Amino acid sequence: MSGLEISDIRARFGHAEVLRGIDCRVAAGETVVLFGPSGAGKTTLLRAIAGVEPAASGVVRIDGREVQDLEPEHRPLGMAFQNFSLYPHLSAYENIASPLRARRLRSQEIEVRVRRVAELLRIGHVLGHIPRELSNGQKQRTALARALVAEPPVLLLDDPLRNVDAKLRYEMRLELPPLLRKTGAAVIFVTQDFREAMALADRVVVLREGAVLQDAPAEEVYEAPASVPVAQLFGDPPMNLLSAHLVPEGNRVRAEAAGMAPSFADLDITHLERPFLGVRPEDVLLASRPAGGAHAEILAVTPLHDRCVLLLRAADGTELVASVTGAAPEPGTFVSIAGARHAVLFDPVNGHRLAISGARTEVAA
Amino acid sequence: MPEPVIRVLRGGALALILLFFLFPILWILLMSFQTNADILRIPPRLGFTPTLSNYVALLSGKLATSSGTLDITFLRNLGNSLLLSVASVAASLVLGVPAAYAFARYRFRLGESIAFTLLSFRFAPPLLVLLPLSLYFQILGLTNTYGGLIWVYQLITLPLILWIVRGYFEDASPDIEHAYRVDGHSWWRTFTRIAIPLARPGIAAAGLLAFIFAWNNFVFALVLASADKQPVTVGALAFVTAAGIQYGQIAAAIVLSILPTLALALYAQRWLVEGLSLGAVKG
């Protein structure tokens, strides 16, 4: 297959298994976002694919050809590092030109291609500067240009937007998808920001402690997380996870927690006790007039751009987070928790997803 | 305490410290322009008529004393010092820089032990090894050869270079080298085009330090070389003559001896201040 294919990638540092047998396929033209907390092994995985991680083993195939036994310089890929890793003693031009010089292209050809990619990333005017003279945003784009210039079939981008200021980071979130698609390369993009993941990804691979927890399109990871850790990691503020009581209702089951009671179909509840009910803050439905239902006290109100995040204590004492738009209520007042627009049920023992309730399909325009 | 008083006290303390360290050098400088008679006068006099006769004697190679004219081989000694120090440091760099890179970048069995063993050469007093060394030298025919001396000097210069340059390589992020490899360059090109240029300040500092230590070495050259190959450190002994110790010439010899290393240290300051990475790596 064209693109990147990795199987059973393992890495061990001393006694610790940092990567535990990772499998993944990225087709040419596809962008897969590698998502996970620090220490999950994302950078180690990219380094293993690039060949600069001596402790790694496994099979790496690029465009059908096995490359895991080749030195890094013989693997057809481009990489952008988290800390930019630009050559401090060379100009931006020479930094970008480096992969082309390694391929022994003629100077004229190099000039054409370097200038083309620099224009694309809007750094044509700073090519003569050395890295120390560039802003973080310019350094990031220089690193990206260097990865793109030789038009490799595989691109590994290790959280390239992490050290860039918020405004530029947002701009890149809009500009990168069409740019990457145009290169036709198989792209692995690492990030810890779930919105960035959703914006850029064709698929999201959630990595934690060296193992893949879920490999699915971004929306599926958000709406139907495969397990409790995925639910906690993907989303900010994170999904509420509450211990629920099960109440059968005909051929459906209600899971009650903190005043919400979404119902689930096709759920086998034999041997199932106190599962976890996952409800995202924006799916917690509140009514301001306590209507004889469950009252919850607002412990704290923390504004979040155009919304408010409320820290609530439900009648049964559990703490949960709800997010509302519009006017911010006062802390110390009470609201009534009316229900959950969308909820996911998880097994309390192994954390796996059991069922989903509700739908989030309103469409505007 | 009010600010100006603190400043005066601080300045005074600094001046005292400076005086303490620089005083011997200043005194020697003064002595080099005095005649032996002036130097030995009791009580010592601050005022004197400066004379260049000491320097003349060194540079012309002829010393007039009360018991006749002696041949001074000072310039030859200076040349020997230069040759031995430069060659030793050069050899150490060629051997030591790649070794330092290997120690910094690769984990191999006994790595730490080997590195520590090499450093331990600095701990051992030279006198400990001198007797066996002089016997070996005689057997190997290395006594009084430049090659032999340069080889022995590695005991002084190589551990220094190894440890300082290794520290610099360890501090430099390996990511920059990885990026160069991923670009498509071979290991060797990465080493020569990226690793070494970025470690230049460290290599310069280590080289300078090694040069100074090699220059100052006394005992190896004393035992393992004879007159025509001796550096200035040993050559100074010649001023202890039958006609008495020629303090003036010793002072002049010392001044001329420390000039090269002093100049080097002042010049290399810049490298030491420059630092690594120059902002190419965030943070």
Added chain:
Amino acid sequence: MSLVLSKLDKTYKRFGRPPVRAVCGLDLEVRQGEAVALLGSSGCGKTSTLRMIAGFESLSGGAITLAGRRIDPLPPARRGVAMAFEGYALYPPLTVAENIGFALHTTRAERRKASERVRAVAEMLDIGAILHRRPASLSGGQQQRASLARALVRDADLHLLDEPMSQLEPQLRAVLRGRVKAYLGERGFTTVFVTHDQTEAHALADRIAVMEAGVLEQFGSPDELRDRPKNLFVATFFGEPPMNALVGRVKEGAMEIEGGDGRRFSIALPAAATAPEGARLVLGVRPQRIRLGAGALSGTVLSNQWLGDQAHVALACGALRIVAVSLARVAAPSGTALPFAIAPEDMHLFDPESGTALSHRGSCP
């Protein structure tokens, strides 16, 4: 205890290079019991200001008054200030509990009470389980929480927090921010904290001081900063995505904006905005306020990204790019034309030369 900074100045002299004015004439007053954030990008002077208040930097000019007395001549220990440092600064040989309780000078009688307080604060920050461990065995996030706990457990005239929650694991942030905000409010602590993260500033602060290049750009509540930014810098600094800023000319009561490719379009200005005919203006409108689906204006969809709980749509109007945010999905794929409207009460007008705000939402600032 209220804190007053008057005409605070800090200049760093550097060897061989021109001096750097880190803080220029800063005037700020923090009311008793208030939480104030110093917000800005790196190098804006916020950390220098905090360190001057704490006593770790000398003042180049100006004065600092706390509860009516001048504290800038005093050494840090005598200022009555509790501080949480960016580098945590935990004492390695002591356990977390000992670190947190370090400054609680206790007699034998008070010791039990002190350890109860330590436990309460630790539970609030979710580190109750690791009180017996030593800093070296903790993760960055845990160390940061211990450092924060140490500052919060003390009763001091002023609490200074330097990037207090930057390393926190993302899934804990929402809940811990809420708890810390509630705690600061309950205890009536006067707090000043430094952050580069708008979300954190929003969440914790009663008022935010936005700084750039050593100058205070605006000091106000999050609502004020969002709804009535004093200048273009504050307006585009705040908000994710940043405010759209369109340059145009006033023509017959409407803003005429150059589309860049010869197209022009008019946006009706609010009646109360008195702007002379022909004047050049910058029109600012927040992405969340753009109404998609119907309206007099139209743009081509450049990208339509669904980010889990909101849609970010980038529209091209000629060479201009406008970003809109909708809380429901938008059924408009890339390349289609999408009508939209900007209501007069959502408009902010700025002077293009100075950046100062001229009118917000139809009325004067």
